[in-house]
Amino acid sequence: MEEHMYIAEKKSANNENEKLESLIEKFYHKEKSLKDKTFLRQPKGDSWIEYSWQEVGRQARCIASALIAMNLPPKSNIGIVSKNCAHWIMNDLAIMMSGHVSVPFYPNLNADQLEHVLEHGEVKVLFVGKLDNWDLMKPGVIGDIKCVAYPNSPATEYENWDDLLQKHEPLEGDPKPNLQEIATIIYTSGTTGRPKGVMVTNEQNATVMKSVEQIIPLYETEQRFFSFLPLCHVAERGVVETCSIYSGGTISFVESIDTFVKNLQDTQPTIFFAVPRIWTKFQLGVLEKMPQKKLDFLLKTPILSGIIKKKILTKLGLGKVVMAFTAAAPTPKSLHLWYQKLGLKLLELYGMTENAGACTVMPPQAFKLETIGIPYPGVDLKIDPKTSEILMMSDWVMKGYYREPEMTAEVLKNGYLHTGDMGKVDEDGYLKITGRVKDIFKTAKGEYVVPGPIEWDFSADAYIEQICVMGTGLPQPIALVQLSEVGKAAEKSAVEHSFSTLLTLINAKTVDYQKVKKVVITKDEWNIENDIITPTMKIKRNKIDALYLEKAEKWYKQADVVLWE
DSSP: OOSSOOOOOOOOSSOTTSOOOOHHHHHHHHHHHTTTSEEEEEEETTEEEEEEHHHHHHHHHHHHHHHHHTTOOTTOEEEEEOOSOHHHHHHHHHHHHHTOEEEEEOTTOOHHHHHHHHHHTTEEEEEEOSOSOHHHHGGGOOTTOEEEEOTTOSOTTSEEHHHHHHHSOOOOSOOOOOTTSEEEEEEOOOTTSSOOEEEEEHHHHHHHHHHHTTTSOTTSSOOEEEEOSOTTSHHHIIIIIIHHHHHTOEEEEOSOGGGHHHHHHHHOOSEEEEOHHHHHHHHHHHHHHSOHHHHHHHHHSHHHHHHHHHHHHHHHTOTTOSEEEEOSSOOOHHHHHHHHHTTOOEEEEEOOGGGTTOSEEOOGGGOOTTSOOEEOTTOEEEEOTTTOEEEEEOTTSOSEETTOHHHHHHHEETTEEEEEEEEEEOTTSOEEEEEEGGGOEEOTTSOEEOHHHHHHHHTTSTTEEEEEEEOTTSSSOEEEEEEOHHHHHSOHHHHHHHHHHHHHHHHHTSOGGGOOOEEEEOSSOOOTTTTSBOTTSOBOHHHHHHHHHHHHHHHHHSSOSEEEO
């Protein structure tokens, strides 16, 4: 790369002459043109409750009337805390119709975390939906926040959604929001501190979709979406909720973890979005029933190959997928190649809450392994020559962090969003992530270590659920590991052999000062409850350092390469 910053070619994200419409306006069109067509599918046992576009509109309009009847200040912040379900989407639409701002939260927050975001987000009304641990969350709802419960909510102490449907007539007309006003505040998961509320305008939502429409074939067929990743997260909200409304597609939900596979098989989505952890679990599920050697043999047999591919993908629930997306963390090359053998390309998406989840995307017709694609149309991309930080500019970069002007100024400079990710761009314009700026640590030798790429290499091992490479003040880094369910069920000797073999392979291609000295299998669980893991399952490194740095010095001096805490 030349000394000056790389700048991606900027392409227009939208036609200047084309009128931008807010998401709720898009919904109004579908409510009328597709009124009897199924929009939302909610599983219940062996059957599905189906809601047409017209019925979704009716319920959303009744709830919008209920919100207006509360006489709240204009543009009040309305919270949603629920797992994904049909009422989540209706709720979001109702908030848009009523002229207020939606503020969704992760359904696995603890009481302290919920209290913080409710207070910081100045939430006036909270809708409490489908939740697993409401009793543990409820103490976080303090003050005079009015609460409303979904029909499937464990919060039976509040006024119920169905009661509001009976009390209020559907809102008439098609109220349109000001495009420049805030549509939603999306809270980050809080990897490096307290969650921050990202303010997104109606115009930014509309503009990013002009770019997305050039990548995703939304209108080529009747699209089916499967919603299971948190809808409060920018990616699921964009890929599933927004794209379904634009395309007139159908969204199906998951009833529970136990019914996940069955619900997915019943849906057979055409557009499917998952994180690497899910893609790995699908793979392991296949290999449990059909060992890799047998699978390889069958895929090389001309007559059987096509039948086997179709059978496996259909059994997974992915037999009709037109576009499969992967994001949130780099997907191992080996996993990409495994799915490609089945005829399925996993297209990398890269983005963050602050840029509506849209920075780069893998073009289906120009797939390039070990990269995360090229900039979306309308994105200017820079690599800072001093820090290797990825900087991006687009019309859909956030307005700022809610009530946090200083934090906003730290990441928005001269029109560019400072992503915090490190990367490089190859000769073809494809981006590769090389780490996180804030994750770098210094060893006792005075060398700086970037843990991300080392962790990504380890993540290919099915025995690993979570990994954190640490080593501030140690001569060499060490890797702390949380075993996966597969790892916990395996023989101890098999785990040790797998880790030591992988360690040798990784160290062979790593510069001396970054070579990992030990792999330590930790005893205590890392989870949301003890604040080591964020709601999006990302590690809080400062918490890991606080817990393990003292122990790490003792582990470092032990003779074994693989240790059990």
